[in-house]
Amino acid sequence: MLGRTANDLFWMARYMERAENMARLLEVGHRLSLLPHEDGGQEWRSTLQSAGCEAGYIASHDTFETRAVVDYLLFDKSNPSSVYCCLSTARRNGRAQRTAITREMWESLNGAWIEFSRSATENVSSDALPALFDRIRDRSALFRGALLNTILRNDTFYFTQLGTFVERADNTARILDVKYYVLLPQNELVGGGLDSAQWAAMLRSVSAHRSFRWVYRDAFKPWHIADFLILNPQMPRSLHSCYAEIMQALSGLSRSYGLETSCQALAGTMLSRLKMLDMPGIFQAGLHEFLRDFISDNSRLAYEIAAAYHFND
């Protein structure tokens, strides 16, 4: 496989995952903005931070008014992480590598793009937004489904998986990090001071709101949420799950190519840590520090993958 192909597949998957996560973040933020609140702007600011889009937004906007933020994250062509740009880039990468992906995958990318770019030209009314967020997630699910159902389990599959899960790990860690203070044990000790809506919102951001209840039967405890999203291997968006998938993909590549690289070792170390840690240990070392380090290590792994497999020679 061409190094460039691996690069394009990796980023195609990252951008599709990013689009889905953006839709989820927006859905949560939008829902929160509908509840009575004091400073709506602050909520949207957190959303922008989770998405890594705060600096870009501030450079061109004065207020954090709902519609402005939503439009920036959905449609703005100058924002490389907007859903518009994500779908466009994912599709472009897929188109550049049509010989590597299956017909079903291509059609899901192309279909998502055609539908969304139509919405971009129409004036989507505010009450149509929830339906739009749903459709973005549906389209992403179609893509994942096409990928899992139709692609041969070879390097094409592994590079695509790596893109998806490196992005997912990054997104989950950022969502947690922006609001990490909400998850600290002292909040619970203080007597559940913070609005439980915050916790619910965080869980919704990773589609974990209802599944959480099945795993942790007792009352909402903030550090359970942290445990769920960082360490629990049952939760498909947890950092642990992401790294289990990443390790599988990297093992697949070393089997395919008969070659181990520095990536397998690095990912292996990160996975072991996630398997062995517990929440008291993480809180002791500092939740915020843990998440910051994780985000940085995750980026480093992405960089190593690109180098080891000649993405950009």
Added chain:
Amino acid sequence: MAFDEMHGRGRSRRCRTPYRAMATWLDGQTSEQLTARRQQAEALFHRTGITFAVYGAEEAEERLIPFDIIPRVLSAAEWRRLAAGIEQRVRALNAFMYDIYHRQEILRAGRVPADIVIQNAAFLPEMLNVDPPRGIYSHIIGVDLVRTAENEFFVLEDNTRTPSGVSYMLENRETMMHMAPDLFSRNRVAPVEQYPEELRATLESVAPAGLDRDPVIVVLTPGEHNSAYFEHSFLADRMGVELVEAHDLVSTETGVMMKTTQGLRRVDVVYRRIDDSFLDPLAFRPDSVIGVPGLFEHYRAGRVTIVNAPGSGIADDKSIYTYVPEIIEFYTGRPSILKNVLTWRCRRPDDLAYVLEHLPELVVKEVHGSGGYGMLIGPTSSRTQIEAFRAKIVADPARYIAQPTLELSTCPTVTDEGVAPRHVDLRPFVLLGDRMRLTPGGLTRVALKKGSLVVNSSQGGGTKDTWVLED
């Protein structure tokens, strides 16, 4: 009145034999049903993304080449006659290229003026005395044909460089089978789906000698902004070979290498969809960013094969076209089976005089043009347009050739006014390697505008599925 491929000529409206089953089917379709099928076909094309970028558009948009759902039908016998002529032509053109890049016997014999060849931009002196594998220069050729009567076909032009349209031929057939399977149960249509395998076999057969493994083939594309990009990726995909751009390849001491996830890997055959002058900045245009430095040197040394060979454009130049009957006779000892269209060469004073006197009746083309641009179609042009063109011809006569306006045959086509005749041409595709492989049918291009004779997709033409019935 034009020859209609379904009804023949004249008022009798008799249905020609190859179209009998088709006519019955058409009679059974209401116009709503036809419209529905047309939309279904469009949706299929959009979904698959068979689009092309239009030059000159502000944001190179993606457009579909319009597809007409009524196939063009040829009988087995009609096709056999054409096939013999096409094969003869392809062999003769390759023999011509071998000759002019070696001893140039045909020039010594004075059968073709030397300057037309030697001073031609498509003639590459760098190819002199280079021996391509099997002596073949043009492995993939599209011979454009037009029909004016039951048994009258003319070659409009030869495409020996980078002929395109094969992907449309294949996708048109897939679409028809998906959309109107009932038609295929009533007609025995010769399959075309074997083309990608045949292309691959052709490419493998011209790999450098002495390989101890399966040849590594790549399709070299300028990239996704090229108007035919879809076809490049389509063919690479169907053949199961890598689609590469220049920066995916690198020239080392041993040969041309591809940059893979496992390091460098040697390439044996490059099917290039890039013009000669952009192939290699070290050998040709130094400003080319879509070429591979060092590729041509490795080619000359026999370490890699380039298909079609550099310098093969000399055979599809319009000034050479007028000599092809001579060329066929010279190399085969036989008269050409397929006829050229009568052509006046404006570089000759007598021809120029005739052309200038008869402009409103003629089609005038630039010798080095393509895509239907830079032409004058006398009968449909205004006096002002004609006079403007006259001035251009007079300024540089050697640049132009002229042909009578042929009344191209028509085929029933779905139009806004229902099923109506529209002018068509035909591009069969030929492969030449260890043997010659001719795909039954090819691409039928149709001028969608009523009365228009311009079939080029870049100017709004469409395509039809082409059927060759089996006996």
